[in-house]
Amino acid sequence: MNMGMASAIESGLRTVAKPATPLLSVTSLSKCYDGQEVIFRDVNFEAPKGQVVSIIGPNGAGKSTLLRCCVRLVEPDSGSVKIGQCELTALSHRQLVKARTRVGFVFQKHQLIGRMSVLSNVLHGALGRHSGPRLWAQALAPNDQREAAYQCLQQVGLQDLALRRADQLSGGQSQRVAVARVLMQRSEMVFADEPTASLDPRSGNEIMELLQRLSHEQNLGVLMVSHDMSHAHTFSDRIVGLRDKSVKLNAPVEYCSLSELKDFF
Ligand SMILES: Nc1ncnc2c1ncn2[C@@H]1O[C@H](COP(=O)(O)OP(=O)(O)OP(=O)(O)O)[C@@H](O)[C@H]1O
Numbered sequence: 001m002n003m004g005m006a007s008a009i010e011s012g013l014r015t016v017a018k019p020a021t022p023l024l025s026v027t028s029l030s031k032c033y034d035g036q037e038v039i040f041r042d043v044n045f046e047a048p049k050g051q052v053v054s055i056i057g058p059n060g061a062g063k064s065t066l067l068r069c070c071v072r073l074v075e076p077d078s079g080s081v082k083i084g085q086c087e088l089t090a091l092s093h094r095q096l097v098k099a100r101t102r103v104g105f106v107f108q109k110h111q112l113i114g115r116m117s118v119l120s121n122v123l124h125g126a127l128g129r130h131s132g133p134r135l136w137a138q139a140l141a142p143n144d145q146r147e148a149a150y151q152c153l154q155q156v157g158l159q160d161l162a163l164r165r166a167d168q169l170s171g172g173q174s175q176r177v178a179v180a181r182v183l184m185q186r187s188e189m190v191f192a193d194e195p196t197a198s199l200d201p202r203s204g205n206e207i208m209e210l211l212q213r214l215s216h217e218q219n220l221g222v223l224m225v226s227h228d229m230s231h232a233h234t235f236s237d238r239i240v241g242l243r244d245k246s247v248k249l250n251a252p253v254e255y256c257s258l259s260e261l262k263d264f265f
Pocket residue numbers: 033039057058059060061062063064065066
């Protein structure tokens with residue numbers, strides 16, 4: 001154990017080896033809902049490109065709130081969030097809506113439009129980049145966009161289901177379409193809140209493998225919340241542990257044993 005790590009543990013916060021060139025920088029972030037109980041205070045962490053960072057912690061610790069504060073889907077009370085050079089916490093509502101088109105979301109409940117085809121749902125990912133009318137309707141989309149959407153589906157192994165209605169997919173397939181939509185969006189950062197929670201173990205593993213592969217191969221930053229410590233341990237590059245209203249663990253995964261992660265709760 002190096003000296004930095006020893007002193008970090010002694011001070012009660014285990015922070016090891018800051019990531020180089022962060023894509024996401026969260027500084028002194030605090031939140032309480034409606035002036036009531038503090039959910040977390042003075043949260044600091046960073047997430048670089050090309051890595052999966054997992055937030056872990058007990059039920060109700062504030063993980064989802066923290067993830068949502070990072071894109072101001074929930075407004076933090078104080079602190080700053082930067083994605084690349086963009087200080088999200090300084091943006092007007094209109095600027096924020098535009099900035100959010102550069103990040104993708106994969107949430108627990110799949111946010112697909114059930115009555116539309118898989119391809120249309122993926123095309124929907126390009127909406128932020130194109131103001132043309134109804135690009136997301138597959139019949140109206142230009143050929144190059146349709147081709148791009150097929151390629152995104154290919155990357156998640158679902159090109160054969162492109163024309164199926166989204167409400168006829170399994171949970172695992174829906175989640176893959178959500179990832180394809182993020183790829184279509186050309187996001188530089190993906191936020192995922194328990195993306196495997198509603199999936200069987202095999203589909204869950206496949207989604208995690210996919211997120212990790214895309215992150216590493218396409219230099220995508222991934223910040224996810226995970227309840228599954230095996231997933232967090234196997235598929236993350238860095239672990240941020242939230243407990244008792246603050247970050248108690250912030251370390252590359254190679255410094256964290258699986259049993260330590262399980263004991264974190
Ligand atoms: N919109 C809201 N208004 C008021 N309180 C909220 C709101 N959303 C969440 N909370 C409270 O904030 C705390 C943190 O909730 P949050 O959903 O962020 O926790 P979590 O760590 O994601 O939990 P879980 O592991 O169960 O998903 C909880 O006590 C919850 O009741």
